[in-house]
Amino acid sequence: METQGEEHASKLFRAQTHIWNHMFKFINSLSLRCAIDLSIPNIIHNYGQPMPLSKLISSLPLHPSKTCFISRLMRILTHSGFFSEHHATQNEPEVMYVLTDASKLLLKDQPSSMASLLQLIVDPVYINTWYQLSTWFTNEDPTPFHAENGMTFWDFARCKREFNNLFNDAMASDSHWVSSVVIEKCEGVFNGSKSFVDVGGGTGTMAKAIAKSFPQLNCIVLDLPHVVADLQETENIKYVGGDMFEAIPSADSIMLKQWIMHNWKDEECVKILKNCKEAITNQGRVIIIDMIMENKKEEDELTETQFFFDMQMMMLFGGKERNEKEWANLIFSAGFTDYKIITNTPGILSIIEIYP
Structure with a gap:
């Protein structure tokens, strides 16, 4: 004893x-x-x-x-x-x-590989930003990333082609991972739609998977001009260079896939959602794929992962991960009438359907 x-x-x-x-x-x-x-x-x-x-x-x-x-x-x-x-x-x-x-899941050249995501997250551009955290708390810099690099994350990606390619590859690999779940869980939405916009759709990985499963859909991928400039359109996939804060192409269904909304502050998210609401046709809906923060002690590893993501968003963009109450506040502030969380989605992401 x-x-x-x-x-x-x-x-x-x-x-x-x-x-x-x-x-x-x-x-x-x-x-x-x-x-x-x-x-x-x-x-x-x-x-x-x-x-x-x-x-x-x-x-x-x-x-x-x-x-x-x-x-x-x-x-x-x-x-x-x-x-x-x-x-x-x-x-x-x-x-x-x-x-x-x-x-x-780290095998290279596999559709579901997370290798490019790992290489992005531990890239010196990401890691060096953390050295600014304590200083950032004491000054007026918008983000630690800005303090380290003298510009926003998106301006940095626009200027640095190699980093931009690394980022786009990582986002594309993550879309491969999520697309099968989205197609299964949102089958009713896509079957009832004639047109679809993937907002911030990158190089079109998600849109290609959806277009293959639902060939009746006319799909538009909206992203910044430098992201979509050299991408090849197909019969039912069109790439549009633009800004989701300015306008979103009209469609029956609009998707804000993973890692879009958590990049932005609340007022910016409301602006994006208002633009989505204006773009919806035929009583369609908005589909958000993102994290819903929970703190379940029985899932300590998942909770820690959510906290890691939240800190990363604060560091890079001034964004955040949100719990259901925070998501509801954004949705109703943008003028939507209701929403539904699609349950039983695996992993750290959830699907939220939003109704006008």
């Missing part, structure tokens, strides 16, 4: 460990980026069976002096749940690696 002094010391050491773990959390994400840069998930996947460490090392573009360090990289990534170790028989004592469900 612990004495009072031993119990106090034990609490202090647990608290110290908690602080150490948070100080070093960046090591998990940057180690994972290293694995993506070296194509480790793809190499193990292409091997087709549990891959011995020696085979993995020989398949990597390593300097000879660095081969001894790969086992340590794999150890922390295995501990984090991105690879699984298989310990072979006595005849084959070498440790072998297989993918987990998480690392399967």
